[in-house]
Amino acid sequence: MAVTLSPALLAPAAALIVWTLLMLLWLGFARFSAFKGANIDLGKVPAGGRGQDLEGVLPPHVNWPSHNYTHLMEQPTLFYATVIMLALMGQGTSANVGLAWTYVILRIAHSLWQAKINTIPVRFTLFILSSVALLGLAVNALTTALSA
Numbered sequence: 001m002a003v004t005l006s007p008a009l010l011a012p013a014a015a016l017i018v019w020t021l022l023m024l025l026w027l028g029f030a031r032f033s034a035f036k037g038a039n040i041d042l043g044k045v046p047a048g049g050r051g052q053d054l055e056g057v058l059p060p061h062v063n064w065p066s067h068n069y070t071h072l073m074e075q076p077t078l079f080y081a082t083v084i085m086l087a088l089m090g091q092g093t094s095a096n097v098g099l100a101w102t103y104v105i106l107r108i109a110h111s112l113w114q115a116k117i118n119t120i121p122v123r124f125t126l127f128i129l130s131s132v133a134l135l136g137l138a139v140n141a142l143t144t145a146l147s148a
Contacts, residue, residue: 006092012100106130
């Protein structure tokens with residue numbers, strides 16, 4: 001069976017990777033900016049300290065970008081695997097590319113909401129909508145693989 005790669009389907013994944021790295025920079029800037037106000041001297045932090053040790057030490061809103069970065073290490077891993085499978089099966093259809101971009105746009109909106117406002121009803125809605133887009137991609141990957 002000849003494989004026709006669908007690079008258009010990989011662009012949304014690349015965009016989400018770039019966004020994830022931007023969130024990493026955002027969380028670093030937010031935390032390092034807050035250290036002075038919290039009288040934290042990094043030279044005096046005990047060995048083995050982790051970012052989650054800052055919960056309750058820094059104001060909650062300072063940790064929100066970090067919480068989102070953690071979320072970007074969770075469900076999006078399924079997204080990456082799914083779009084790679086679809087791309088390898090030559091399934092860069094307009095429907096799949098549209099679902100992939102929808103997922104990425106909703107995840108970016110989720111990130112911005114969580115990092116800046118962080119009210120749960122909106123955040124949860126964005127999560128559910130992005131999950132539905134991912135489910136559509138996953139079902140398309142499964143049906144394609146089963147029909148091969």
